[in-house]
Amino acid sequence: MTTLKEVAKRAGVSVGTVSNVVTGTVPVSSARRERVLAAISELGYQPNHVARSLKLRRTKMLGMVISDITNPFFSQMVRGAEDAALRRNYLLLTFNTDDRAEREKEVISVLRSQRVDGILLVVASEQRRPSHILETIRRGIPVVCLDRLPPGVSVDSVTVDNTGAARDCVQHLLKLGHRKIGIIAGSLSLQTASEGLQGYKEALAEAGIDPRPEWILQGNFRIESGYRLGRQLLTSLDRPTALFISNNLMALGILKALAELDLRCPEDVALATFDELPLMEAFRPHLTAVAQPAYSFGYSGAELLIQRIESKTHAKTPVAIRLPTELKIKESTLGYRFSTRQDCACLLGNS
Amino acid sequence: MTTLKEVAKRAGVSVGTVSNVVTGTVPVSSARRERVLAAISELGYQPNHVARSLKLRRTKMLGMVISDITNPFFSQMVRGAEDAALRRNYLLLTFNTDDRAEREKEVISVLRSQRVDGILLVVASEQRRPSHILETIRRGIPVVCLDRLPPGVSVDSVTVDNTGAARDCVQHLLKLGHRKIGIIAGSLSLQTASEGLQGYKEALAEAGIDPRPEWILQGNFRIESGYRLGRQLLTSLDRPTALFISNNLMALGILKALAELDLRCPEDVALATFDELPLMEAFRPHLTAVAQPAYSFGYSGAELLIQRIESKTHAKTPVAIRLPTELKIKESTLGYRFSTRQDCACLLGNS
DNA sequence: ATGAAAGCGCTAACAT
DNA sequence: ATGTTAGCGCTTTCAT
Numbered sequence: 001m002t003t004l005k006e007v008a009k010r011a012g013v014s015v016g017t018v019s020n021v022v023t024g025t026v027p028v029s030s031a032r033r034e035r036v037l038a039a040i041s042e043l044g045y046q047p048n049h050v051a052r053s054l055k056l057r058r059t060k061m062l063g064m065v066i067s068d069i070t071n072p073f074f075s076q077m078v079r080g081a082e083d084a085a086l087r088r089n090y091l092l093l094t095f096n097t098d099d100r101a102e103r104e105k106e107v108i109s110v111l112r113s114q115r116v117d118g119i120l121l122v123v124a125s126e127q128r129r130p131s132h133i134l135e136t137i138r139r140g141i142p143v144v145c146l147d148r149l150p151p152g153v154s155v156d157s158v159t160v161d162n163t164g165a166a167r168d169c170v171q172h173l174l175k176l177g178h179r180k181i182g183i184i185a186g187s188l189s190l191q192t193a194s195e196g197l198q199g200y201k202e203a204l205a206e207a208g209i210d211p212r213p214e215w216i217l218q219g220n221f222r223i224e225s226g227y228r229l230g231r232q233l234l235t236s237l238d239r240p241t242a243l244f245i246s247n248n249l250m251a252l253g254i255l256k257a258l259a260e261l262d263l264r265c266p267e268d269v270a271l272a273t274f275d276e277l278p279l280m281e282a283f284r285p286h287l288t289a290v291a292q293p294a295y296s297f298g299y300s301g302a303e304l305l306i307q308r309i310e311s312k313t314h315a316k317t318p319v320a321i322r323l324p325t326e327l328k329i330k331e332s333t334l335g336y337r338f339s340t341r342q343d344c345a346c347l348l349g350n351s
Numbered sequence: 352m353t354t355l356k357e358v359a360k361r362a363g364v365s366v367g368t369v370s371n372v373v374t375g376t377v378p379v380s381s382a383r384r385e386r387v388l389a390a391i392s393e394l395g396y397q398p399n400h401v402a403r404s405l406k407l408r409r410t411k412m413l414g415m416v417i418s419d420i421t422n423p424f425f426s427q428m429v430r431g432a433e434d435a436a437l438r439r440n441y442l443l444l445t446f447n448t449d450d451r452a453e454r455e456k457e458v459i460s461v462l463r464s465q466r467v468d469g470i471l472l473v474v475a476s477e478q479r480r481p482s483h484i485l486e487t488i489r490r491g492i493p494v495v496c497l498d499r500l501p502p503g504v505s506v507d508s509v510t511v512d513n514t515g516a517a518r519d520c521v522q523h524l525l526k527l528g529h530r531k532i533g534i535i536a537g538s539l540s541l542q543t544a545s546e547g548l549q550g551y552k553e554a555l556a557e558a559g560i561d562p563r564p565e566w567i568l569q570g571n572f573r574i575e576s577g578y579r580l581g582r583q584l585l586t587s588l589d590r591p592t593a594l595f596i597s598n599n600l601m602a603l604g605i606l607k608a609l610a611e612l613d614l615r616c617p618e619d620v621a622l623a624t625f626d627e628l629p630l631m632e633a634f635r636p637h638l639t640a641v642a643q644p645a646y647s648f649g650y651s652g653a654e655l656l657i658q659r660i661e662s663k664t665h666a667k668t669p670v671a672i673r674l675p676t677e678l679k680i681k682e683s684t685l686g687y688r689f690s691t692r693q694d695c696a697c698l699l700g701n702s
Numbered sequence: 703a704t705g706a707a708a709g710c711g712c713t714a715a716c717a718t
Numbered sequence: 719a720t721g722t723t724a725g726c727g728c729t730t731t732c733a734t
Contacts, residue, residue, distance in 0.1 A: 001466070001490070003727055014705045019729060026730090029703060044486065049464045050404045051727035054710050059401060068430070075426045079419070082447065091461070094445060096433065110442070113400045115352070135395065139352070223629055252633035259635050278574055282603035283634065284610050354711055365721045370713060377714090380719060402711035405726050 002045040011039035022047055053115070061091045062305060063111035063119040064298075067099040071221075072277050073248060073294050074122070077146065080298025081120055088306050090117070099190070099221075101125040105132045118142040118305045120298070123150045126189035142308040146301045148191045156308065158301045158321040162192050165290045165325040166199025166244065169272050172288070173242045174207050176333060178270060182215035182240035184229050184250050193218075196246045196274065215240050219250050226253025234261055234269065241269060242333070248275035251287060271332040286330035293323045353396040362390035373398055404466065412442045413656060414462035414470040415649075418450040422572070422600060423628050424645045425473070428497065431649025432471055439657050441468070450541070450572075452476040456483045469493040469656045471649070474501045477540035493659040497652045499542045507659065509652045509672040513543050516641045516676040517550025517595065520623050523639070524593045525558045527684060529621065533566035533591035535580050535601050544569075547597045547625065566591050570601050577604025585612055585620060592620060593684070599626035602638060622683040637681035644674045 004022075008015045013032055020026040021036040028036070039045075053059040062085050066074040082092045093116060097103040104124040109132070111119055119136065121143055129152040137143050137155060145157040173181050183200045186193030197216070204211050217233060219225035226245065230253055233239060245251045251273035258265055265271050265285050276291035300321055355373075359366045364383055371377040372387040379387070390396070404410040413436050417425040433443045444467060448454040455475040460483070462470055470487065472494055480503040488494050488506060496508040524532050534551045537544030548567070555562050568584060570576035577596065581604055584590060596602045602624035609616055616622050616636050627642035651672055 001727095004729095005727075015728080016705060016707095016730080017703085020704090023729080027703075032703085044490075046460065046463045048405075048466060048727050050401055050410060050466050051710090052729075053401045054399075054405050054712090054726090055728045055730085057710065069420065069433075070423065070426045070430050072421065072423065072426075075421045075423075079421050079447065082420075082445075091444060091465070093442060094433075096430065109397065112397045114442070115399060115401050139395070223633070249630070252630050255633040255635075259633075279600070279603050279630075282574070282606040282610075284606075352711095355713095356711080366712080367714085367721060367723095368719085371720085374713080378719070383720085399711050402726090403713075405710090405728090406712045406714085408726065 001048070002043045003048070004045075007036065007039045007043060007045050010043060011035040057115075058117050058309075059115050060089060061093055061114065061116045062302065063108075063114070063116040064092050064094040065097060065104060065107055065111070065119065065121045066094065067122060067124060067221075068096050069094065071249060072279070073275050073292070076277075076294035077122075077298040080295035080300075081302040082298070084299045084302035085306070088303075090302070090306060092302075097124045099124040099187070101127065101130075108132050108136060112136065112139075112141065116141070118144070118309045120144050120146060120301050120305060122146050123148050123191075125150060126191075128152045142305055144301045144305040144308070146297045151191070154318050156304055156319045158297050158304065158323060160292060160323050160325050162195035163199040163202070165327070166196040166246075166274070167203045168199075168327050169274075169288075169290050170200050170203035170244050171206075172327060172329065173244065173270060173272060173333060174203060174209075176242075176270065178240075178242040179209060180212075180215070180238075180240040181209075181242045181244060182212075182217070182233050184217050184219050184226060184233070184243065184245045184254070186219060186221045186246045186250075188218055193221075193246055200244055219246070221247050221249060223249045223253040223256075226250025227257050228253070230254035230257035231261070234258070234263060239269070242266075243269060243271050245271065245273040248273060248277055248280070248289075251275075251289075255283065265332050266334065276328060285332040288330045288333040289328050291326045291328050293325070296323055352399070353394045354399070355396075358387065358390045358394060358396050361394060362386040408466075409468050409660075410466050411440060412444055412465065412467045413653065414459075414465070414467040415443050415445045416448060416455060416458055416462070416470065416472045417445065418473055418475060418572075419447050420445065423630070424599060424626050424643070427628075427645035428473075428649040431646035431651075432653040433649070435650045435653035436657070439654075441653070441657060443653075448475045450475045450538070452478065452481075459483050459487060463487065463490075463492065467492070469495070469660045471495055471497055471652050471656060473497050474499050474542075476501060477542075479503045493656055495652045495656040495659070497648045502542070505669050507655055507670045509648050509655065509674060511643060511674050511676050513546035514550040514553070516678070517547040517597075517625070518554045519550075519678050520625075520639075520641050521551050521554035521595055522557075523678060523680065524595065524621060524623060524684060525554060525560075527593075527621065529591075529593040530560060531563075531566070531589075531591040532560075532593045532595060533563075533568070533584050535568050535570050535577060535584070535594065535596045535605065537570060537572045537597045537601075539569055544572075544597055551595055570597070572598045572600060574600045574604040574607075577601025578608050579604070581605035581608035582612070585609070585614060590620070594620055594622050596622065596624040599624060599628055599631070599640075602626075602640075606634065616683050617685065627679060636683040639681045639684040640679050642677045642679050644676075647674055 004015045004018050008018045020028050085092050095107040101124050185197045188194045217229045219229050272288040274290045276289040355366045355369050359369045371379050436443050446458040536548045539545045568580045570580050623639040625641045627640040
């Protein structure tokens with residue numbers, strides 16, 4: 001690999017001059033600049049970012065820790081973060097944890113060894129005040145948590161109001177006349193999942209309905225678990241007439257179960273889910289969903305993180321960005337108790 | 352950040368000794384090792400990978416260049432590559448090009464500046480003998496191309512037989528009795544897309560059918576383009592009875608068009624697509640698809656790349672790994688000309 | 703405006 | 719087995 005020194009030799013100038021041409025921070029006479037530029041292109045010189053990082057003690061790299069890139073929610077988030085990062089000339093180093101706390105620990109350790117300038121984190125650890133995260137922050141590496149917050153840690157974050165969104169969604173089912181509403185929640189050790197369950201319970205409580213324990217199921221956010229729990233719930237003797245599902249993948253699993261059991265949606269069971277995805281438009285019935293701004297999670301998170309990195313001001317109070325969600329009502333809940341199009345239109349209008 | 356030097360001072364040994372403890376390449380007396388280990392954990396020392404990379408002139412980082420991480424095919428591929436890389440202690444630096452050649456150039460330049468040890472590349476450039484790729488290889492940075500091959504470049508690769516897979520798939524439609532078969536191809540500047548079209552034409556030719564230009568449409572691998580072209584084709588006066596679609600996202604778009612136009616599948620039009628995804632199991636009708644081993648593309652590619660990096664032997668002949676595809680026949684093509692379950696079962700059996 | 707030189711944190715060759 | 723040191727490629731301060 002060509003080095004600054006070789007370029008300098010070829011152009012007949014000092015390494016300092018070449019560096020000044022490359023970085024553009026110090027003016028260089030145009031005659032010399034020309035010669036340097038010529039030498040650079042003749043030799044195909046590419047600045048060594050590793051050496052620069054060592055010297056400057058910053059890498060212009062961001063660590064990104066998510067649970068699984070093959071989950072569309074996270075791939076959107078990563079794309080958002082990458083787009084924001086590249087605009088500011090930062091690169092993204094991404095890792096999957098599969099929501100396993102020990103993987104998260106390892107990954108953060110790797111990221112620190114790599115000397116990333118900051119970390120975007122979708123926490124896996126359910127543990128209170130996780131030391132690896134606290135320690136990272138204490139060492140001056142900015143961390144922005146996305147979607148979920150580690151309990152007991154004061155840290156910048158980008159989240160949505162999961163409780164409120166779940167409550168709105170279940171209220172929508174109640175308004176349609178449903179009284180027997182089940183929930184497929186995510187793993188309750190994750191904050192988002194327990195918030196979703198909380199919203200579900202609040203909505204039922206407001207309507208004066210006692211939650212039925214056998215209709216509250218805990219999954220793991222994967223297709224397979226939605227399928228399995230869906231079958232379980234839908235084949236039970238006294239099955240709910242509506243289901244609230246805490247994420248997109250489990251919803252897909254339930255659709256599969258539905259098809260196998262020859263149940264119609266929304267006639268036999270109405271379905272409402274968290275997370276909306278472009279590809280869900282192709283599904284029939286079109287699913288009622290709480291749309292989460294997956295891309296924005298990443299984009300805003302990266303912007304906030306870079307701002308923290310570059311402003312150096314060790315802020316005392318964390319910034320908490322709250323992104324809006326939107327309940328998008330579609331066929332999977334409509335049509336159940338309604339016979340005329342007018343009724344539906346009216347309901348769509350004020351929701 | 353704590354450095355080796357500080358650890359050495361604390362433990363009362365030389366930096367060399369600390370380095371030897373950390374890397375484990377040279378034996379250190381257990382008494383001193385203990386002291387070093389103690390100092391490391393007291394100070395929370397994390398080796399500086401940047402400095403190590405500069406010194407060793409290798410980063411243990413792999414560059415990965417794909418078109419778009421939000422496309423499930425590529426997110427699976429990235430996950431495969433990451434799993435293979437981590438097993439060998441390499442990290443993955445991923446970039447999206449959106450299939451734009453100039454982005455690819457920029458990204459590869461960044462990767463070279465980062466001094467990645469090798470590059471996994473899903474090529475975007477349709478240009479012959481693209482200089483940025485040739486130059487990268489010439490400089491001794493191993494490149495493994497995934498899924499597609501840049502024209503005129505001798506390079507390691509992991510691909511599938513797109514032509515053969517497309518031909519098999521169209522032959523399946525022909526066997527069912529279809530004579531009016533359309534194709535939604537990808538952007539024909541991409542090798543995979545033109546191979547798919549080639550297979551389609553071969554199958555028709557063997558059956559003695561002349562291709563109808565108005566039934567050969569070119570999309571761009573996105574949901575929206577499948578939707579648009581699907582509507583176009585399905586609303587035409589003389590529409591095909593079966594459709595071969597070159598990727599998963601466009602197939603989803605067509606399903607959306609189908610639902611809007613109130614057409615049934617497979618009764619009104621049979622559908623067969625490239626790419627199979629776990630989440631497609633939830634769709635009804637279940638789509639007949641050529642299953643591509645997306646995860647394996649990444650996994651095998653990363654393994655091959657690392658082998659190249661570590662064996663240093665500048666191989667003269669490129670390795671070309673061919674992964675198998677599998678035609679998975681489902682409801683979206685079956686049931687069209689068959690009235691009894693027996694017929695279907697029989698057909699499923701010998702395909 | 704330009705050159706010389708120190709030093710970022712590490713590894714490995716060399717000396718002991 | 720352990721300590722000492724050169725140098726990886728770069729930026730930047732200090733002279734000039």
